[in-house]
Amino acid sequence: MPILARIRAGVRDFAAIRLEVKAMHERPAFQDLYPDGWSHCYGCGRLNDHGLRVRSFWEGDETVAEVVPRPYHMAIPGFVYGGFVASVIDCHSTGSAAAAAHRANGGAPDSGPYPRFLTGTLKVEYLAPTPLGVPLLLRSRILEVKGRKVTVATQLFANEKLCAKGEAILIQVPESFAPGS
């Protein structure tokens, strides 16, 4: 059963689930398949030395990512600040949109280059305070791929608890906008 289906079904063996996530991370992430010029994003760029390096993967028809906030990404002691939650939902959504567009165009999941999407609108609902000190799991469904526009719905879990929900509309960047690379 897919990782997050197990969480939703009430499976509480989070250690085993994390081992599966670790194995997943040995595959190329969506963000590994952007051309270099698109890989500088603070949230998800593999070439940004300061950034969060969100790495996203297919799991069936859903996409998942695991992120670990740094201790200073706090709102108040013990809890993650809202901007971090919004940032990782945003970056996982842009990656998921790229993967969905690539798949819709017949591309193999583990080979690039992926197109690059930027955010049109982002909505985040904060359902419960997100604790610091544990990995956060993002899970997204692709709601629609329509031309250059993709809509993505995301859930953010800390351990098995749903802490936030997001919905983003992502727009594919025109190729003419590509940085030289």
Add this chain to the structure above:
Amino acid sequence: MPILARIRAGVRDFAAIRLEVKAMHERPAFQDLYPDGWSHCYGCGRLNDHGLRVRSFWEGDETVAEVVPRPYHMAIPGFVYGGFVASVIDCHSTGSAAAAAHRANGGAPDSGPYPRFLTGTLKVEYLAPTPLGVPLLLRSRILEVKGRKVTVATQLFANEKLCAKGEAILIQVPESFAPGS
């Protein structure tokens, strides 16, 4: 005329406007008036050494803040990543909610302690790519103060260009939740 009214009226003397913003920054910011225990936020806490330190001020019935992204807060070279835009709108909104609640309760604007709000929902519309390398100006209107809930609408400008709009619903943290300080 208030700073942002001048921008909206098409005044292009942005250097003079920045001087006024600088003078404004010599007053205490909303975030200076939180008790120490509420001042560790990555986005706006004066006690977070790693953070963005958003500082927000009244300008009549509107609130303003100026923030400068670091060079690595990029989406693609030359442009600010979406999570930064969401983060600063979020933190300026929570500060604005605190100031509005403090004012609604009869508090003087430059004396604390301010209450602490956390985000219930945040919606951001990205209207144009936000350029890196210039200060970003946030301007908010308080749409509603209702019990422990405040709704705030924000515009984010780079120079005089409107790049993003946000709307946030903020919830006042119960005093029982206060970190020991």
